[in-house]
Amino acid sequence: MLVSATEMLQKAVEGHYAVGQFNINNLEWTKSILQTAQELNSPVILGVSEGAGKYMTGFKTVAAMVSAMIDEMKITVPVALHLDHGTYDGCYKCIKAGFSSIMFDGSHYPIDENVEKTKELVKVAHAMGISIEAEVGAIGGEEDGVVGMGECADPNECKMIADLGIDFLAAGIGNIHGKYPANWQGLSFETLAAIKEKTGDMPLVLHGGTGIPADMIKKAIDLGVAKINVNTECQLSFADATRKYVEAGKDLQGKGYDPRKLLAPGAEAIKATVKEKMELFGSVGKA
Ligand code: 13P
Numbered sequence: 001m002l003v004s005a006t007e008m009l010q011k012a013v014e015g016h017y018a019v020g021q022f023n024i025n026n027l028e029w030t031k032s033i034l035q036t037a038q039e040l041n042s043p044v045i046l047g048v049s050e051g052a053g054k055y056m057t058g059f060k061t062v063a064a065m066v067s068a069m070i071d072e073m074k075i076t077v078p079v080a081l082h083l084d085h086g087t088y089d090g091c092y093k094c095i096k097a098g099f100s101s102i103m104f105d106g107s108h109y110p111i112d113e114n115v116e117k118t119k120e121l122v123k124v125a126h127a128m129g130i131s132i133e134a135e136v137g138a139i140g141g142e143e144d145g146v147v148g149m150g151e152c153a154d155p156n157e158c159k160m161i162a163d164l165g166i167d168f169l170a171a172g173i174g175n176i177h178g179k180y181p182a183n184w185q186g187l188s189f190e191t192l193a194a195i196k197e198k199t200g201d202m203p204l205v206l207h208g209g210t211g212i213p214a215d216m217i218k219k220a221i222d223l224g225v226a227k228i229n230v231n232t233e234c235q236l237s238f239a240d241a242t243r244k245y246v247e248a249g250k251d252l253q254g255k256g257y258d259p260r261k262l263l264a265p266g267a268e269a270i271k272a273t274v275k276e277k278m279e280l281f282g283s284v285g286k287a
Contacts, residue, residue: 001070001075001076001077001078001079002066002067002070002079002080002081002100003078003079003080003100004080004100004101004129004130004131004167005019005045005080005082005100005101005131005133005167005168005227006131006167006168007078008043008045008078008080009131009167009168009203009226009227010201010203011043011286012043012203012226012227012283012286013201013203013224013226015282015286016221016222016282017221017226017281017282017283017286018206018217018220018221018225018226018227018228018281018282018283019042019043019044019045019226019227019228019281019283019286020042020044020045020209020227020228020229020230020274020277020278020281020283021045021046021047021082021084021205021227021228021229021230022044022045022046022047022230022231022234022274022277023046023047023048023049023052023084023229023230023231023234024046024047024048024052024062025052025055025056025235026055026056027065028263028266028267028270029234029238029270030046030065030066030069031069031073031267032267032268032270032271032274033046033270033271033274034046034069034070034073034075034079035073035271036271036274036275036278037075037077037079037274037278037287038073038074038075038076038077039275040275040278040279040283040284040285041077041284041285041286041287042077042278042283042284042285042286042287043077043078043079043080043283043286043287044077044078044079044080044278044283045079045080045082045101045227046066046079046080046081046082047082047083047084047229047231048062048081048082048083048084048094048099049084049085049231050083050085050086050087050090052084053083053090053094058097059083059093059094059096059097059099060097060098062081062097063081063094063097063098063099064098066079066081067081067098076287077287078287080100080101080131081098081099081100081101082099082100082101082102082103082131082133083099083101083102083103084103084229084231085103085105085135086102086103086104086105087105088104088106088117088121091104091121091124091125092124095124095125095128095130099130100129100130100131101130101131101132101133101167102121102125102130102131102132102133103132103133103134103135103170104117104118104121104132104133104134104135105134105135105170106118106134106135107135107136107137107138107139107170107172108138111136111157111160114134114136114161115160115161115164118132118134118161118164118166119164122164122165122166126165131167131168132166132167133166133167133168133169133170133205133227134161134164134166134169134170135169135170135171135172136153136154136157136158136161136169136170136171136172137151137152137153137154137157137158137171137172137173138151138172139170139172139175139176139177139207139208140172140174140175140176140177140208151172152172152173152174152188152191153171153172153173153191153195155191155194155195155197155198155199156198158171158195158198158199159198159199162198162199162200162202166202167203168202168203168204168205168226168227169195169199169202169203169204169205170204170205170206170207171191171192171195171204171205172191173187173188173189173191173192173195173206173220174186174187174188174191175187175206175207175208175212176208177207177208177210177231177232178208178210178232179210179211179232180208180210180211180212186216187206187212187216187219187220189219189220189223192204192220192223192224192225193223195224196223196224199224202224203224203226203227204223204224204225204226204227205225205226205227205228205229206220206225206227206228206229207229208229209228209229209230209231209233209277210230210231210232210233210236211232211233214280217280217281218280221281221282228277228281230273230274230277233273233277234270234273234274237266237269237270237272237273238266238267238269238270239266240269241265241266241268241269242262242263242265242266244265245262245265245266246262
């Protein structure tokens with residue numbers, strides 16, 4: 001069932017768990033994530049960055065593929081198709097293409113401009129029944145060529161953006177996209193608590209879910225995080241399983257070069273990673 005992410009995240013706040021956003025790159029990725037969500041009876045958010053959207057030939061292709069898969073695979077758990085770190089133009093494209101949720105990342109604009117653009121997009125998205133995430137305080141690391149320095153959001157700015165009627169808020173708390181460096185300081189729970197205090201029941205989003213230790217994830221959920229984004233970890237598991245298959249020479253045995261065989265270990269590895277995260281986030285059985 002393709003739905004906006006609003007209700008599933010409000011339920012997550014009430015139930016003290018988080019829904020995973022898993023980024024997709026192609027058909028195998030999407031299929032593995034949907035299969036796992038259905039098997040575990042968990043709500044799920046499929047994240048699509050602008051780069052991944054382009055790679056898959058455009059947002060219309062992605063929306064058509066996802067809704068057809070939900071139908072053909074008989075997926076009954078709630079699924080949101082969500083634009084990840086959208087630009088202003090990207091948001092409009094996804095709304096038109098049939099996404100059920102968007103993120104407008106205005107964190108690199110001065111706060112007044114972020115407010116102005118977010119406000120406009122809230123109106124447009126809500127008129128279409130689409131949920132909207134906004135961001136305050138850049139998330140560190142590199143994603144799709146966009147490099148963020150990683151900063152802790154200002155709780156007052158978070159309140160300004162939350163008050164615009166957005167459905168969930170991404171706020172930097174020292175989190176970083178990609179692998180965490182050895183000298184990473186950890187999440188700033190002080191900042192998270194201050195943001196929670198200002199924003200009340202607003203579901204908070206933790207980007208950069210890859211490599212955050214389980215105890216920090218649990219503490220973040222306790223402090224109001226209701227959506228956790230995971231991208232790199234699925235890529236690493238896929239690459240690792242595929243490398244093992246090729247290094248074992250399996251692609252050269254029989255018809256091991258058949259893409260359905262060559263990509264199968266990677267697809268299974270994505271399923272295992274998604275399962276592990278859904279169990280950690282507490283979303284299993286919450287569909
Ligand atoms: P990771 O790649 O670090 O898991 O981050 C994903 C993310 O935050 C997508 O927005």
